[in-house]
Amino acid sequence: MASTKVKIPTIDFCNSELKPNTPQWESTKVQVFEALQEFGCFEAIYDKVPNEIIEGMFDNLKEVFDFPLSKLIEYREKPFHIYDGQIPSIPLYGSVSSADLVLPNSVETFSNTFWSHGNPNFSNVAKSYFKQLMELNEMVKRMVLESLGLNNYIDEFLNSNVFMSRFTNYKVIKGENENEAALPSHTDSTYLTIIKQNQNGLQVLYKNGEWIELNHTSPNSYIVLSADIFMAWTNDKLTSAQHRVVPTGDKDRISIQFFSFPNPDYTLNVPKELVDEEHPLMFKPFKLPEFNKYIMLGAKNGLGLKNYCGL
Numbered sequence: 668m669a670s671t672k673v674k675i676p677t678i679d680f681c682n683s684e685l686k687p688n689t690p691q692w693e694s695t696k697v698q699v700f701e702a703l704q705e706f707g708c709f710e711a712i713y714d715k716v717p718n719e720i721i722e723g724m725f726d727n728l729k730e731v732f733d734f735p736l737s738k739l740i741e742y743r744e745k746p747f748h749i750y751d752g753q754i755p756s757i758p759l760y761g762s763v764s765s766a767d768l769v770l771p772n773s774v775e776t777f778s779n780t781f782w783s784h785g786n787p788n789f790s791n792v793a794k795s796y797f798k799q800l801m802e803l804n805e806m807v808k809r810m811v812l813e814s815l816g817l818n819n820y821i822d823e824f825l826n827s828n829v830f831m832s833r834f835t836n837y838k839v840i841k842g843e844n845e846n847e848a849a850l851p852s853h854t855d856s857t858y859l860t861i862i863k864q865n866q867n868g869l870q871v872l873y874k875n876g877e878w879i880e881l882n883h884t885s886p887n888s889y890i891v892l893s894a895d896i897f898m899a900w901t902n903d904k905l906t907s908a909q910h911r912v913v914p915t916g917d918k919d920r921i922s923i924q925f926f927s928f929p930n931p932d933y934t935l936n937v938p939k940e941l942v943d944e945e946h947p948l949m950f951k952p953f954k955l956p957e958f959n960k961y962i963m964l965g966a967k968n969g970l971g972l973k974n975y976c977g978l
């Protein structure tokens with residue numbers, strides 16, 4: 668069971684004055700940094716994505732997951748597009764990912780695969796959704812880098828980021844297995860993952876060993892998780908959130924994940940400002956594709972990164 672005692676912070680990003688060098692920014696920045704250090708996650712309340720865009724995303728995605736398997740497989744055959752499903756260990760899980768739905772071409776490929784004449788409605792809502800999430804993602808990263816005194820790195824860091832979007836469907840089951848994790852405990856190999864769920868079910872493992880529910884408390888809620896790559900690049904200053912999904916509702920759960928990574932050529936080198944006698948270097952330099960290959964070979968339970976390049 669997930670704990671109801673510990674609550675992860677809810678942080679408000681709605682204020683229109685939330686710009687660098689304002690008092691509002693400075694106080695939000697403290698909350699963001701503390702939350703990502705302590706929990707590796709927080710709930711963001713962010714009202715820049717209109718409700719009709721969010722509803723449009725979930726309505727279109729319901730249709731996608733009702734399409735026959737052959738469509739999902741056809742999608743998988745396009746470069747940079749992935750369908751994961753029918754995995755025996757996680758039978759309720761199915762997802763489609765796109766290399767970058769922020770790029771117009773990628774949105775069109777997605778629409779043209781699933782709808783025979785494309786789907787301008789999906790294309791428009793997806794473009795709008797991911798454009799606004801890019802801004803939230805950028806604000807959070809800027810706040811983290813400023814908190815670490817890495818202001819000189821912000822532009823280079825943000826320019827080297829690439830993105831991936833994933834839509835996931837968890838089939839509802841009733842019966843003796845209904846409280847089992849539909850997606851088992853793991854950490855992500857990203858900088859940040861920003862998740863929107865149409866039903867609660869996401870949980871994070873807190874350091875006291877309790878699972879904490881990561882619920883949406885508002886229609887404008889998103890869950891922001893810091894992950895392996897951000898933990899490595901910041902020399903262990905941030906926590907990589909260990910999370911899982913235990914759907915609770917009585918209908919299929921759909922979630923939208925917005926992942927950010929370093930580009931494949933970028934060497935992850937801890938900034939020298941974060942290393943001194945009291946804070947020795949914790950990770951060797953590495954590139955993401957090599958780390959991903961290592962993970963694929965079977966590293967488990969958040970030990971992957973430390974085993975791979977920990978010092």
Ligand SMILES: O=C(O)CCC(=O)C(=O)O
Pocket residue numbers: 833835850855862864869910912922924
């Ligand atoms: O469905 C969710 O809320 C989370 C999915 C997830 O953790 C992942 O795809 O890495």
Ligand SMILES: [Fe+2]
Pocket residue numbers: 853854855860910
């Ligand atoms: Fe994840």
